[in-house]
Structure formats: C-alpha cells, structure tokens
Amino acid sequence: MSTIIQDSPAAQDDHHDDHHHGAPKGIMRWLFTTNHKDIGTLYLWFSFIMFLTGGAMAMVIRAELFQPGLQLVEPNFFNQMTTVHGLVMVFGAVMPAFTGLANWLIPMMIGAPDMALPRMNNWSFWILPFAFAILLSSLFMEGGGPNFGWTFYAPLSTTYSPDSTALFVFSVHIMGMSSIMGAINVVVTIVNMRAPGMTWMKLPLFVWTWLITAFLLIAVMPVLAGTVTMVLTDKYFGTSFFDAAGGGDPVMFQHIFWFFGHPEVYIMILPSFGIISAIVPAFSRKRLFGYSSMVYATASIAILSFLVWAHHMFTTGMPVFAELFFMYCTMLIAVPTGVKVFNWVATMWRGSISFETPMLFAVAFIILFTIGGFSGLMLAITPVDFQYHDTYFVVAHFHYVLVTGAIFSIMAGAYYWLPKWTGNMYDEKLGRIHFWCSVISVNVLFFPMHFLGLAGMPRRIPDYAIQFADVNQIVSIGGFAFGLSQLIFLAVVIKCIRGGEKASAKPWDGAEGLEWTLPSPAPYHSFSTPPEIK
Amino acid sequence: MAKNQANANRKLISWLIAAAVGMFGFGFALVPLYDVLCEQLGINGKTQSTASSYEPVAIDKNRTITVEFMAQVQSDLPWEFKPEVKRLRVHPGELVRTNFNAKNLSMNELVGQAIPSVSPGQGAAYFNKTECFCFNQQRLTAKATAELPLIFYVDPDLPDSITTLTLSYTLYNITDRGYVSVVEQGAAK
Incomplete structure (x- = not known):
C-alpha cells in the first residue's frame, strides 16, 4: 500500500484558493449541507449523542442490578432499557459513527472531491434523528416502548408487545433506509471516484473494509426491513408469519432475523479493522504487514458471515447436522480473523512504536477484541453453547467485541484524525487519562460478566439470585466508571475544536495516505483536481 | 468526463x-x-398440513414404535384438551385411529386451532396423518364437548434409530383472529 504523493501541501493550498465559497454560516449550513466533511461531522456528533443516550440506559440497567431484588425500576421498564440500549447503541452509536468516519475520510483517502451522491448523503443523515426521535418517544407512551429485546423475537414482539410496537417498526425502517442510502453512496464513491492511479490494491484498508461493509449493508438491511414488516403485519393486520396458530412459525423469525443479524455484527466490526490497519503502521513506523491478505481476509469474513446465522439458535432444536454445519462454519471465521490479528502484531514487531492515544486504543483493541473473539469461539461450540446460551457470558462476549472492539476503534480513529478534522492537536495528557480510565473500567465492567454467565446468571433479567450479588456490584462499579470516563472524551473533543497546538498537515510521522497531504484542518473543498498517485 | x-x-x-x-x-x-x-x-418437527392418502403398504410386524400423544392449551383459551390414550404401540405401515377430547369451559363460543409438532424432528417426515382435526379449525359453543379424530400411520422407512415418536398438539385461541384454516392455506399454495 505505497501511495506516494506528488502534490505538495503548497500546491493543495493553491487549488483551494480557487474556491471562494467556504462553509455557509448558521443552522442552514448543517440542514442543507452536501459537503462530505459537514455530513461526516453531523454523523459523528449524532453518534456521540446516541452513545451517551444508550449509555445512560446502561447506567439504569447497572444501577438496578447493583443489588438483587427490585430497587429502582419496574421489570417492564428494565426490559425497555435493555431493548432500547441495544437498539440505540447498534443503530444509533456504532453504525452512524462508522458512516461519519466514512464520509469524512473516504473521499480524502481516495483523492475524490466529495462523496458521489451528496444530496442523498444529506438525506441519509437527516432522516436518522427522526428515526431515533420516534423510537425514543415510544418510551414515554402508555404501555411503554419496545420491551422485547433488541432482537425482537416473535411472539414477544407480536402477540405480547406493547401498543407502541408500530413506532419501533417504523423507526427501524427509517434507520434501514438511512443505512442503505449511506452504503450505496459509499460503493458508488469508491468504485467511480478514485483518483487516477488509485488502483484497487492501493486503496487504504479503511476504504476496502468500508466497501465490503457497504455490500453487506445492501444485502442485509433490506432483510431486516422485511422482518420488521412481518412483525408489523402479524401484530396489526392479522397475518401469521410467526404465529403457529395461523400456520406460521416463531422459529422462522429467528432464522430471518439472524440472517440479517449475523452479517450485521460484521458490519459493526469490519470498518474497525480498517481503522486499526491505518493506526498500527503509523505508530509502529512500518508498512502494514500483509496488505493483500488483509483484503482477502476481510472479504472471506464477509462471505462466511452469511453462513453462520443459526449459531445464535443452537438451542431451538435444530437437527444435529445443521448444528455441526453452523458450528464448523463459525469456527472457520476464526481463520481470517486470526490472519488479521497476526498481521497487526507482525506490523508492530520490531517497529519503533510510540504510544500516543490512538495507538493505545489500537493496541487495547487488538488485545481485548481478541478476548471477545475467543469467547465467541467458545460460544460457537454447540454443546457448550447449551450452557452459555442467554447467560451473561453472551453479554460479556458481545460487549468485548462491540465496546472494546468497535467503540475502541472508533475512539482510536477519532484521536488519530482529530488533528486533520480540527486543525488542532488534542490534549495528549487528557487523551491518555481517557484511555486508562476507559480500559481499566471497561474490564472491571465486562470481564466478571464471563464468570456470572458461567455460573448461570441469565441475561435481560432485572433481579438475580443473591450469590451473584458481589460480582454484579463490581460490574456495576466498572459500568459507572466507564460511563463517566466517556465524559473525558467529550472534554477532549471540545477542547480540541476550540483550540490547542496547531497541527501540521501530517502530525503523525509514520502516517500514510492521501488525507495527510491536505493541510490541517482539511479545507472545506479538497481534491477538486485529483492528486497524482504513483 | x-x-x-x-x-x-x-x-x-x-x-x-x-x-x-x-x-x-x-x-x-x-x-x-x-x-x-x-x-x-422433515426438520423442525413440522408435519404435513394436509391429509396424506393411505396406500396400503406392507406392515412391518417385526418393529414396534411407541407413539406418545401430548396436548397443550394456550393460556388464553379456556378449554380442556386431552388425548384419549397417552401412548400407543404401533407397527410401521399400520393405519391407527385415536381420539382427542376437547371441552369448552367458558360461556362463549370459541374457535381453536391445533398445531401439531413431532419429536424427534427427524421423525416428522415419516408421521403421516390421513385424517386430523388439526387440518380444520374447531368451533365449540359454550360448554360444548367434541371428540376429535386422528388417523395416522408411521412410514416403514422410519430410521431404525427412532423407536418413539411424540406427537404434541398445541391448541391456540384464534377466535376473531380471521385466520383461514391451515388446510385452506395449503390448498391455496
């Protein structure tokens, strides 16, 4: 991946001077913007607000679970919290954060002036706040919001769901439309807008991983839309897709849902791989080890993701041959993932490593995501999954891959590119405080959950047997500490936007890629004439 | 360009x-x-939703299969629903008749739909019903009772590993649900 850049920063400044229209002022700038950088910023702020919203719900959950018995909230409200926490974090925090990063970075990384479809880009962002307004407003309605888990299994989401379920369905429809539009935009941009000479195997891995993610989104978000539509018609219009009494089958819900759901979890991790593959070489001052194997590994993970959905449903009474098939396919995913982890470690091997905040988060990602991967392997083993199924072991597993995986990589990326976005260096000391607070508290929060799960504590339950009390208290304390630590991140970002040491065009000496040839902050319009790439 | x-x-x-x-x-x-x-x-315990015709096959007298019957009622249906016998020992290929009994305990006319499931799931494809109350909706007036017939045979090709088949019915309340009966759905397909 050697993209050697001919344009000097001075040349970039020259062609920037041709554009005298900078960013318009006021609220209208943000409402009507078609600029990929503005839309990226909107996505990132939106996702951070959602991160704090979902985090607040997690605090309610952990506060209730601080002691056995029912203390603070009713069981029904507790269920709404677990459900909406999951939905907000998946569709509101992680996915928009990646879309925001894609908007900001993909055009700059491939030498394009903007995304291919700027108006659709505006539209795909601005429908999101409405989706989440609908979802969150349902919490305040009579009968409460969605309380059937983010996986909305039938019949919980059909026969037994609250009256507000239609709002949940419509909000998921809108989120899906937003994601699909975003994905189409990414694909068209990457396929058609690369600067001359930016061949496929010169693309930065973040671009590659996002291209593959975008295809996954186009393939499975419509299936999710179909699933919620079936829930809608089952509940309100008398169909019986999932109702055995009318000839349907509730187990089929799980098949259709997880046909979407499993590729979805790779949608939430593949862009992370791209971010880490940018940061690790930059701070190891070495080229990424095994670039092409990274590309192929990403593609293999994406293809395999369509063949493993039923490992979420081992306990539904599948035939043994199906259980074996899904077990082996699932374990097969460990191979390309192992290739990636190996490549990152090999990149660091004998590098001149420095540990600025992005690198700290990246290294923590590699270690902690791997722990999450190992617990995933344990869950993949059919016979032991019968023990782990629906326990806190599962909760520990997917929080390791989503919080210390996806979220840590987003934070690593934010620290890495903040100088490029704002033109200022972030406060390194504060950044490190944020990192150490986060990495310690997140392990206090999620690691003991493994033991709770192995000991048999079920997930999504507001009360528990008293023998789980001590560990739950430790977990809750970790949870509060992790939640508060994220306010440090907010402080770092605000401080960085308001000022600080001026960043040079390339503040990280080992960084590679076209975005670092642009001055910091990146001009409002960049690469109006394509850069030359050797 | x-x-x-x-x-x-x-x-x-x-x-x-x-x-x-x-x-x-x-x-x-x-x-x-x-x-x-x-x-x-034949996975997932699903049995066929329309009557199969019985063509006399050689009855395998050397093999005996235990067929167990279970009946459950969803909590929102105030009916009593039980098999006449809990267990039958049958030879593969033999046509067998048994009954289930249903009683509406409420003072209202209610419609129920029985949904069958066979366990182990691999045996479902070999469990053939030539007549079953589950093909139709059951309408019972207040306090009425009904004898619900089931005629079935076990396919002689049933794998040797299976010696017991459990047929379980769950009765759902579909009063006012507007569902067409399962058999009509099958015909529509």
Whole structure:
C-alpha cells in the first residue's frame, strides 16, 4: 500500500484558493449541507449523542442490578432499557459513527472531491434523528416502548408487545433506509471516484473494509426491513408469519432475523479493522504487514458471515447436522480473523512504536477484541453453547467485541484524525487519562460478566439470585466508571475544536495516505483536481 | 468526463438499488423457502398440513414404535384438551385411529386451532396423518364437548434409530383472529 504523493501541501493550498465559497454560516449550513466533511461531522456528533443516550440506559440497567431484588425500576421498564440500549447503541452509536468516519475520510483517502451522491448523503443523515426521535418517544407512551429485546423475537414482539410496537417498526425502517442510502453512496464513491492511479490494491484498508461493509449493508438491511414488516403485519393486520396458530412459525423469525443479524455484527466490526490497519503502521513506523491478505481476509469474513446465522439458535432444536454445519462454519471465521490479528502484531514487531492515544486504543483493541473473539469461539461450540446460551457470558462476549472492539476503534480513529478534522492537536495528557480510565473500567465492567454467565446468571433479567450479588456490584462499579470516563472524551473533543497546538498537515510521522497531504484542518473543498498517485 | 461519471454513477446506483429491493423480496421469499425446506427435510418437527392418502403398504410386524400423544392449551383459551390414550404401540405401515377430547369451559363460543409438532424432528417426515382435526379449525359453543379424530400411520422407512415418536398438539385461541384454516392455506399454495 505505497501511495506516494506528488502534490505538495503548497500546491493543495493553491487549488483551494480557487474556491471562494467556504462553509455557509448558521443552522442552514448543517440542514442543507452536501459537503462530505459537514455530513461526516453531523454523523459523528449524532453518534456521540446516541452513545451517551444508550449509555445512560446502561447506567439504569447497572444501577438496578447493583443489588438483587427490585430497587429502582419496574421489570417492564428494565426490559425497555435493555431493548432500547441495544437498539440505540447498534443503530444509533456504532453504525452512524462508522458512516461519519466514512464520509469524512473516504473521499480524502481516495483523492475524490466529495462523496458521489451528496444530496442523498444529506438525506441519509437527516432522516436518522427522526428515526431515533420516534423510537425514543415510544418510551414515554402508555404501555411503554419496545420491551422485547433488541432482537425482537416473535411472539414477544407480536402477540405480547406493547401498543407502541408500530413506532419501533417504523423507526427501524427509517434507520434501514438511512443505512442503505449511506452504503450505496459509499460503493458508488469508491468504485467511480478514485483518483487516477488509485488502483484497487492501493486503496487504504479503511476504504476496502468500508466497501465490503457497504455490500453487506445492501444485502442485509433490506432483510431486516422485511422482518420488521412481518412483525408489523402479524401484530396489526392479522397475518401469521410467526404465529403457529395461523400456520406460521416463531422459529422462522429467528432464522430471518439472524440472517440479517449475523452479517450485521460484521458490519459493526469490519470498518474497525480498517481503522486499526491505518493506526498500527503509523505508530509502529512500518508498512502494514500483509496488505493483500488483509483484503482477502476481510472479504472471506464477509462471505462466511452469511453462513453462520443459526449459531445464535443452537438451542431451538435444530437437527444435529445443521448444528455441526453452523458450528464448523463459525469456527472457520476464526481463520481470517486470526490472519488479521497476526498481521497487526507482525506490523508492530520490531517497529519503533510510540504510544500516543490512538495507538493505545489500537493496541487495547487488538488485545481485548481478541478476548471477545475467543469467547465467541467458545460460544460457537454447540454443546457448550447449551450452557452459555442467554447467560451473561453472551453479554460479556458481545460487549468485548462491540465496546472494546468497535467503540475502541472508533475512539482510536477519532484521536488519530482529530488533528486533520480540527486543525488542532488534542490534549495528549487528557487523551491518555481517557484511555486508562476507559480500559481499566471497561474490564472491571465486562470481564466478571464471563464468570456470572458461567455460573448461570441469565441475561435481560432485572433481579438475580443473591450469590451473584458481589460480582454484579463490581460490574456495576466498572459500568459507572466507564460511563463517566466517556465524559473525558467529550472534554477532549471540545477542547480540541476550540483550540490547542496547531497541527501540521501530517502530525503523525509514520502516517500514510492521501488525507495527510491536505493541510490541517482539511479545507472545506479538497481534491477538486485529483492528486497524482504513483 | 463529468458526463461519463454521471452515467457510470447512475448505472451503478440502479444495480445497487435493484440489489437492495431484491434482498427485501428475498426476506419474504425466505418464508415459503423455510416451509418447503422444513417439510422436505422433515426438520423442525413440522408435519404435513394436509391429509396424506393411505396406500396400503406392507406392515412391518417385526418393529414396534411407541407413539406418545401430548396436548397443550394456550393460556388464553379456556378449554380442556386431552388425548384419549397417552401412548400407543404401533407397527410401521399400520393405519391407527385415536381420539382427542376437547371441552369448552367458558360461556362463549370459541374457535381453536391445533398445531401439531413431532419429536424427534427427524421423525416428522415419516408421521403421516390421513385424517386430523388439526387440518380444520374447531368451533365449540359454550360448554360444548367434541371428540376429535386422528388417523395416522408411521412410514416403514422410519430410521431404525427412532423407536418413539411424540406427537404434541398445541391448541391456540384464534377466535376473531380471521385466520383461514391451515388446510385452506395449503390448498391455496
């Protein structure tokens, strides 16, 4: 991946001077913007607000679970919290954060002036706040919001769901439309807008991983839309897709849902791989080890993701041959993932490593995501999954891959590119405080959950047997500490936007890629004439 | 150049939108696909939803299969629902008749639909019902009782590993649900 850049920063400044229209002022700038950088910023702020919203719900959950018995909230409200926490974090925090990063970075990384479809880009962002307004407003309605888990299994989401379920369905429809539009935009941009000479195997891995993610989104978000539509018609219009009494089958819900759901979890991790593959070489001052194997590994993970959905449903009474098939396919995913982890470690091997905040988060990602991967392997083993199924072991597993995986990589990326976005260096000391607070508290929060799960504590339950009390208290304390630590991140970002040491065009000496040839902050319009790439 | 780009974009966008729309359709196509796969592979304990015809086959007197009957009622249906006998020992190929008894305990007319399931799931494809109350909806007036017939035979090709088949019925309340009976659905297909 050697993209050697001919344009000097001075040349970039020259062609920037041709554009005298900078960013318009006021609220209208943000409402009507078609600029990929503005839309990226909107996505990132939106996702951070959602991160704090979902985090607040997690605090309610952990506060209730601080002691056995029912203390603070009713069981029904507790269920709404677990459900909406999951939905907000998946569709509101992680996915928009990646879309925001894609908007900001993909055009700059491939030498394009903007995304291919700027108006659709505006539209795909601005429908999101409405989706989440609908979802969150349902919490305040009579009968409460969605309380059937983010996986909305039938019949919980059909026969037994609250009256507000239609709002949940419509909000998921809108989120899906937003994601699909975003994905189409990414694909068209990457396929058609690369600067001359930016061949496929010169693309930065973040671009590659996002291209593959975008295809996954186009393939499975419509299936999710179909699933919620079936829930809608089952509940309100008398169909019986999932109702055995009318000839349907509730187990089929799980098949259709997880046909979407499993590729979805790779949608939430593949862009992370791209971010880490940018940061690790930059701070190891070495080229990424095994670039092409990274590309192929990403593609293999994406293809395999369509063949493993039923490992979420081992306990539904599948035939043994199906259980074996899904077990082996699932374990097969460990191979390309192992290739990636190996490549990152090999990149660091004998590098001149420095540990600025992005690198700290990246290294923590590699270690902690791997722990999450190992617990995933344990869950993949059919016979032991019968023990782990629906326990806190599962909760520990997917929080390791989503919080210390996806979220840590987003934070690593934010620290890495903040100088490029704002033109200022972030406060390194504060950044490190944020990192150490986060990495310690997140392990206090999620690691003991493994033991709770192995000991048999079920997930999504507001009360528990008293023998789980001590560990739950430790977990809750970790949870509060992790939640508060994220306010440090907010402080770092605000401080960085308001000022600080001026960043040079390339503040990280080992960084590679076209975005670092642009001055910091990146001009409002960049690469109006394509850069030359050797 | 700009025009070429616009054309290329339009073409790619059409493909991607077509893919998204196609996948939306695929989501719904999974529904019949699921039913067909379950029925063909005999997985998931699903039995056929229409009566099968009985062509006399050689009765395998050397083999005896225990067929167990279970009956459950969903909590929102105030009915009593029980098999006449809990267990029958049958030879593969032999045509057997048994009854279930239902009683409406409430003062209202109610409609129930029984949904069968066979365990182990691999045996479902070999469990043939030539007549079953589950093919129809059951309408019982207040306090009425009904004898619900079931005629079945076990396919002699039943794998040797299976010695017991459990037939379980769950009775659902479909009063005012507007469902067509399962057998009509099958005919519509």
